[in-house]
Amino acid sequence: MQQKYNPQVIERDAQKFWDEAQTFRAVETGDKPKYYCLSMFPYPSGKLHMGHVRNYTIGDVLTRYHRMKGFNVLQPMGWDAFGLPAENAAMANGVPPAKWTWDNIAYMRKQLQSLGFAIDWSRELATCSPDYYRWNQWLFLRLLEKGIAYKKTQVVNWDPVDQTVLANEQVIDGKGWRTGATVEKREIPGYYLAITKYADELLSALDTLPGWPERVKAMQANWIGKSYGVRFAFPYTLDGKAEKLWVFTTRADTIMGVTFVAVAAEHPLATQAAKYNTKLAGFIAQCKRGPVMEADLATMEKKGMPTGIFVEHPLSGEKVEVWVGNYVLMGYGEGAVMAVPAHDERDFHFAKQYGLPIRPVIDVGGQTFSTGAWQEWYADKEHGICSNSGKYNGMNHSAAVDAIAADLAAKGLGEKQLLYRLRDWGVSRQRYWGCPIPIIHCPDCGDVPVPDKDLPVVLPEDCVPDGSGNPLLKRADFVNCACPKCGKPAKRETDTMDTFVDSSWYYLRYACADNASAMVDERVNYWLPADQYIGGIEHAILHLLYSRFWSKAMRDLGLVKLDEPFKNLLTQGMVLNEIFFRKPDTGRITYYNPADVDVAVDDKGNRSGAVLRADGLPVESGGIGTMSKSKNNGVDPQALIETYGADIARFYMMFTAPPEQTLEWSDASVEGASRFLRRVWTLGYETAQRGAATALPAELPAPLAAARREIHAVLKQANYDLGRHQFNTVASAAMKMLNALEGVLKGGNSDAANAVLREGLSVLLRVLSPITPHIAHQLWRDLGYGEDILAAPWPEPDAAALVENEIELVLQVGGKKRGDLRVPRDAGKAAIEAAVLAHPEVQKFMAGQPAKKIIIVPGRLVNVVI
RNA sequence: GGGCGAGUGGUGAAAUUGGUAUACACAAGGGACUUAAAAUCCCUCGGCGCAAGCCAUACCGGUUCGAGUCCGGUCUCGCCCACCA
Numbered sequence: 001m002q003q004k005y006n007p008q009v010i011e012r013d014a015q016k017f018w019d020e021a022q023t024f025r026a027v028e029t030g031d032k033p034k035y036y037c038l039s040m041f042p043y044p045s046g047k048l049h050m051g052h053v054r055n056y057t058i059g060d061v062l063t064r065y066h067r068m069k070g071f072n073v074l075q076p077m078g079w080d081a082f083g084l085p086a087e088n089a090a091m092a093n094g095v096p097p098a099k100w101t102w103d104n105i106a107y108m109r110k111q112l113q114s115l116g117f118a119i120d121w122s123r124e125l126a127t128c129s130p131d132y133y134r135w136n137q138w139l140f141l142r143l144l145e146k147g148i149a150y151k152k153t154q155v156v157n158w159d160p161v162d163q164t165v166l167a168n169e170q171v172i173d174g175k176g177w178r179t180g181a182t183v184e185k186r187e188i189p190g191y192y193l194a195i196t197k198y199a200d201e202l203l204s205a206l207d208t209l210p211g212w213p214e215r216v217k218a219m220q221a222n223w224i225g226k227s228y229g230v231r232f233a234f235p236y237t238l239d240g241k242a243e244k245l246w247v248f249t250t251r252a253d254t255i256m257g258v259t260f261v262a263v264a265a266e267h268p269l270a271t272q273a274a275k276y277n278t279k280l281a282g283f284i285a286q287c288k289r290g291p292v293m294e295a296d297l298a299t300m301e302k303k304g305m306p307t308g309i310f311v312e313h314p315l316s317g318e319k320v321e322v323w324v325g326n327y328v329l330m331g332y333g334e335g336a337v338m339a340v341p342a343h344d345e346r347d348f349h350f351a352k353q354y355g356l357p358i359r360p361v362i363d364v365g366g367q368t369f370s371t372g373a374w375q376e377w378y379a380d381k382e383h384g385i386c387s388n389s390g391k392y393n394g395m396n397h398s399a400a401v402d403a404i405a406a407d408l409a410a411k412g413l414g415e416k417q418l419l420y421r422l423r424d425w426g427v428s429r430q431r432y433w434g435c436p437i438p439i440i441h442c443p444d445c446g447d448v449p450v451p452d453k454d455l456p457v458v459l460p461e462d463c464v465p466d467g468s469g470n471p472l473l474k475r476a477d478f479v480n481c482a483c484p485k486c487g488k489p490a491k492r493e494t495d496t497m498d499t500f501v502d503s504s505w506y507y508l509r510y511a512c513a514d515n516a517s518a519m520v521d522e523r524v525n526y527w528l529p530a531d532q533y534i535g536g537i538e539h540a541i542l543h544l545l546y547s548r549f550w551s552k553a554m555r556d557l558g559l560v561k562l563d564e565p566f567k568n569l570l571t572q573g574m575v576l577n578e579i580f581f582r583k584p585d586t587g588r589i590t591y592y593n594p595a596d597v598d599v600a601v602d603d604k605g606n607r608s609g610a611v612l613r614a615d616g617l618p619v620e621s622g623g624i625g626t627m628s629k630s631k632n633n634g635v636d637p638q639a640l641i642e643t644y645g646a647d648i649a650r651f652y653m654m655f656t657a658p659p660e661q662t663l664e665w666s667d668a669s670v671e672g673a674s675r676f677l678r679r680v681w682t683l684g685y686e687t688a689q690r691g692a693a694t695a696l697p698a699e700l701p702a703p704l705a706a707a708r709r710e711i712h713a714v715l716k717q718a719n720y721d722l723g724r725h726q727f728n729t730v731a732s733a734a735m736k737m738l739n740a741l742e743g744v745l746k747g748g749n750s751d752a753a754n755a756v757l758r759e760g761l762s763v764l765l766r767v768l769s770p771i772t773p774h775i776a777h778q779l780w781r782d783l784g785y786g787e788d789i790l791a792a793p794w795p796e797p798d799a800a801a802l803v804e805n806e807i808e809l810v811l812q813v814g815g816k817k818r819g820d821l822r823v824p825r826d827a828g829k830a831a832i833e834a835a836v837l838a839h840p841e842v843q844k845f846m847a848g849q850p851a852k853k854i855i856i857v858p859g860r861l862v863n864v865v866i
Numbered sequence: 867g868g869g870c871g872a873g874u875g876g877u878g879a880a881a882u883u884g885g886u887a888u889a890c891a892c893a894a895g896g897g898a899c900u901u902a903a904a905a906u907c908c909c910u911c912g913g914c915g916c917a918a919g920c921c922a923u924a925c926c927g928g929u930u931c932g933a934g935u936c937c938g939g940u941c942u943c944g945c946c947c948a949c950c951a
Contacts, residue, residue: 215870219946222869227950249951262951302949327949337951345867346949421950540946655891656878662944664878669892676891678905720882729880732890739890810886815932817886855931857885865931 001688001782005681007645007774014774015116023790026074026120028526035071036527037063038507038566040535040543041078044104044126045085048111050575050627050665051536053637057650057771058572058659058727059534060117064770065722067118068794074527076510077112077119079105081128082434082499084162087465090433097433098461101128111638115646116773123513127502132509133435134456135519136501140191141438141449142557148194149427151447155266155330156426158186163469164429165190185288190428190495191437195549199224199420202548211568213660216540223541225421230405231334232414234261234311234320238272245269245311245322248333248419251381252408253400256389257340257361259351261311262304262325264335270324273307280305280324287326302327302350314413315404316390325350333419343384348374363387425546427498432463432471434496442483442490451484457492470494503543504550507533507565520554525561533566540571570659570725577633577665579622580610591632592619595667624664635665647772648674654771655731677775680738680768684779686745687761692784693754703747704756705801710740711760712801718767719796731771737764758783763795810861811836813845821862829856836862 002009018024028034039059042052056077063075079101086097093100105126112119125132143149157166159176166176166183175182195202203224206217230252233244245261263270265287274281283305304325313320327346328337341351342360351358352371360369362384364377377383386392386400395403401416408414428437436457438450450457460478463471472478472494483490508520511527535543544566551565580592592612597619600609612619627634640649652673657663700708718733741760744753762785769776769789780789804825809832811819819841823832833854836842846866853865 215946218870222947225947225950229951247951251951325949327951329950332950334951339951344951346951419950537945658879661879666878666892669878672892675905682906717882724882726880728878729890732880735890808886812885812932815885815930820886853931855885857932861885861932863885863931 001685003685005678005775007647007677010778011114011116011646011774014777015113017777017788018116018118021788023788024075024118024120025122026072026076028523029072032070032072034527034531035063035066035073036530036532037066037073037075038510038530038533039075039077040533040539041080041503041506042108043080043083043085044101044108046104046107048108048637050635050637051572053115053649054575054653054659054663055534055536055572056112056115056117057653058570058725059532060115060650060773061654061727061770062532062534062725063118064773064790065794067790068766068769068792070793073118074123074510075117075119076123076513077117077121078123078125078506078510079108079127080499080503080506081105081126082133082496082502084164084431084433086433087431090464091466094464096462096464098128101126101433111641114641115650118773123510125506125509125513127435127499127506128433128459130456130458131516132506133459133502135505135509136435136497137438137450137455137457138452138519139505139554139557140497140501141452143193143553144449146557148197148553149191150194151189151191153187153189154192154426155185155187156190157183158188160184162431164431165426190426191439192424192426193549193553195425195546196420196422198549198552199226199422200418201552202422202545205548205564209564209567209569212566213569213571216537216544216569216571219540220545223422223545227419227421229417229419230401230408230414231417231419232314232405232408234314234338235413236309236311238309244413245336246334247336247338248417249338251340251343251397252404253381253384253386253392253395253397254340254343254361255315255338255404256386256392257342257359258313258320258338259341259357259359260320260339261322262328262337262339262347262350263307263322264328264330265324265326266330267324267328267335269309269322269336270307273309273322273324277308280307284324287324302346302353304350304354314408314411323350323354331423332421342369343379345374345379348378359388361386361388425498425549427501428495429498430470430494431496432459432465434499435459435502436472437493437495437497439493440481440483440490441493442486442488444488445483445485445490447493448483448485448490454484459496472496500542500546501550504546505554507547508551508554508560520559528560528562529565529567532568532570534570534572536574537571544569572659573657573662574626575663575665576624577627577635579625579631579633580612580619581622582612582619591622591630593632593634594665595635627665640670644670644674645774647774648677651677651731651772654727656728658726658728676735676738677772679742680734680764680775681779683738683741683745684761684765684783687754687757688783690749690754690757693758694751696755696759697752700752700756704744704752707740707744707747708756708760708801709804711737711763712797714740715763715767715795716797716802719794727771730767734764734768734771737767765789766792766795807859809836809859811839811842812861812863813842814866815863816845818842818845832856832862836864 037059039055059075063073067073081101086101089100090097127133140149159166159179159181161179161181162176203221203226206221227250229248229250231246231248233246236243236245265284270284274284304323307322307324309322310319311322339347341347341358343362358371364380364384367377381397384397386395392400392403405416436459438455438457440448440450442448460475465471479492479494481490481492507530508524508528511524512521515521547565551562554560555562578594580594580597581589583589596613597610598613610619610621611617625631652670655673656669714733714736718730721729737760741757744757747753765776765780776789780786786792806822807825809821809823810817811821819839821835821839823835842864849866851864851866855863
């Protein structure tokens with residue numbers, strides 16, 4: 001056995017052992033409970049970043065822990081391999097996206113393997129492989145048959161940099177989620193998936209997911225956005241024809257307060273009115289040019305213009321004018337709203353701006369309405385009672401809505417409606433590096449689905465995009481084909497699918513990645529749902545909502561027996577680092593990598609300044625932020641692994657912060673992790689030098705009993721912490737065990753000491769093995785515990801070791817700590833009370849007053865109330 | 867504007883149902899070993915105070931024998947959504 005800890009050699013040997021024994025190959029067997037541990041698969045961008053290391057270490061700890069706890073474990077890995085960065089890299093380097101992607105996968109796979117993750121690599125998949133994406137196409141055709149997938153022309157969000165369409169979810173603050181470019185509106189045909197048909201289930205089923213973080217569920221519920229309301233119409237006559245202007249409202253109880261109607265600039269009525277009104281046409285054009293969804297839209301000035309068209313109030317018959325308003329959204333409800341300035345803040349400001357009438361019809365606790373400034377209570381529907389509303393007077397919100405909806409229904413002018421904010425998911429992308437949409441356009445037959453026997457529609461892999469649109473358009477060999485129906489020349493669809501399609505079902509395919517004849521098989525029903533899903537919070541809405549939808553759609557096609565794909569969700573925190581920069585008077589900010597900066601501290605350990613090592617001159621601190629290229633504050637995991645080894649990197653990641661919290665990078669703390677593992681190795685070495693130990697004696701000397709008690713007490717806590725995924729304190733527990741065992745080692749060489757040492761070390765190594773598997777594997781073998789620590793059972797605390805003959809109670813007088821008291825383990829209430837009252841410190845603070853009450857918390861404390 | 871979450875030493879953080887606040891580390895300071903350095907080991911380490919002791923979990927109040935934890939209010943920060951009718 002080596003005296004010095006040598007991570008490189010140990011890790012190479014351990015990985016070779018696992019590889020040769022095919023330790024992580026998962027098999028579907030029924031004699032153990034299954035545990036499917038899934039981490040979000042990476043985009044093969046080139047090399048791993050710290051976020052990946054953290055994500056997959058969390059998954060690996062859970063995987064190895066459950067394996068030792070007796071579960072049949074699956075931990076797969078794959079590649080989210082389609083997407084724009086490959087095209088951008090291709091443009092920059094002239095390399096085809098396919099080659100770039102596959103090269104990256106090869107490199108990153110090696111990196112993952114060097115971290116020693118317990119992955120079943122036989123199930124590896126890449127979404128850019130035809131074996132995978134053919135099933136995207138196959139399922140798309142099934143969804144088309146069921147009407148879940150359909151084609152329509154719609155105003156879409158257009159990313160001018162990526163030259164592609166974005167879903168609403170992919171537009172953040174009016175900018176593309178990937179490029180940050182300001183999104184434009186465009187009208188183009190594309191394929192859509194009717195996720196809205198599942199809106200209700202996607203919302204209500206959130207209640208069946210107790211293992212998901214509340215905030216993720218809140219974000220999804222918010223995104224689905226369910227509203228109960230009334231859809232109704234304002235009748236009118238235009239060019240001699242009877243028409244209806246439909247609106248949606250959640251405040252039908254305020255209907256008698258309507259003083260005008262507002263429509264969106266894109267509304268057909270606005271278009272019609274603008275035909276003979278050039279001023280209005282100009283205003284509409286200006287609105288359409290305006291920002292799509294800017295963050296300050298909410299505070300933007302309310303602008304509008306009358307259309308000159310009057311409609312009839314459906315209940316009072318009164319004439320009200322229709323206005324075009326820049327605050328009305330075409331995409332929600334009917335693109336038109338009834339305006340009740342007295343009880344809606346937006347309508348209120350609009351009415352005041354244009355001098356429109358304001359008519360209060362809701363009474364809230366007799367407060368007096370005034371048109372001066374908007375008051376919160378004007379919109380209070382909880383406490384509002386209808387007034388000035390004829391037959392509805394005196395009704396509360398829900399009674400009035402019911403009565404008004406009934407009256408509207410009787411006239412054939414409306415009904416109650418459930419409305420969702422969620423929109424259907426547009427999946428067409430005008431990009432090359434994605435899954436081809438399996439459709440052929442025939443001049444005679446129209447849009448014809450590619451027959452199943454012709455799948456997959458293979459994407460040519462040798463294209464090099466040049467930035468001038470989709471290169472597939474120039475590929476005659478791809479585009480030109482025969483119509484499957486009539487056989488005449490036809491053109492293939494060149495749009496590809498949104499990459500979120502690829503990632504919506506990959507977790508199913510891991511269960512049956514080798515099946516060449518079906519998308520899924522019975523094995524999916526064995527492994528799914530995933531017992532644990534781990535990934536970044538940034539996927540709280542997009543990926544997780546699409547995946548839930550996709551698996552429900554597959555369930556309804558009879559392909560899987562599955563309501564929800566992910567039973568438990570862990571959203572890991574980001575990895576942060578310090579930011580240092582200089583800002584010259586002229587010119588741009590330069591960011592300096594923290595590794596190149598020396599931080600000075602004063603003698604109290606407080607930071608006193610930072611200088612760039614290269615020139616010794618000061619740099620400014622920009623605080624702490626996510627590791628990113630733009631802030632030049634990234635740390636390359638490869639350097640970390642090469643310098644310290646996988647175990648130290650993994651231990652550092654787990655020890656520094658709980659998994660869900662942000663993790664601040666610290667070189668000094670990495671050094672601390674390294675010191676700890678060196679000490680563990682030394683302890684193992686010293687213990688091995690002492691040779692085989694005898695069995696634990698029945699009676700141990702006090703210091704050894706105390707050390708053994710410490711080990712088992714800490715183990716008990718560690719097991720509890722593992723159960724709640726608080727791995728930082730599990731790492732702390734390992735440190736405490738090491739401290740106790742080093743004490744035993746220093747305490748002398750005896751049979752009893754060696755027995756305690758041997759037992760304690762076997763506990764320590766097993767607790768450590770999910771976090772630092774390589775060193776645990778090697779020491780387990782070197783100390784002769786067995787062939788493979790992974791085959792050992794997870795340690796459980798020995799109740800006998802925890803028993804103490806004497807326990808220490810904390811003494812309190814009036815809730816303040818005043819001393820300690822040692823009493824026999826089985827001391828009765830009376831004996832404790834007598835001992836406490838006789839205690840000098842207690843007597844001193846009681847100052848002769850009688851004890852009103854003595855509270856005894858068994859095994860913990862005694863509080864004397866005076 | 868709406869929703870969710872968080873504020874504990876110089877730093878990362880701990881404290882399971884209310885029961886010894888600051889575990890475990892990092893940094894810092896002192897010491898041992900060494901020709902020296904690294905490594906390693908030992909000691910100190912919330913604040914004030916000579917001490918007894920007092921004060922400290924963002925701030926103010928409440929409940930309780932006892933509050934970091936529960937309740938009410940305030941402030942600050944972070945994230946998500948946002949003219950959604």
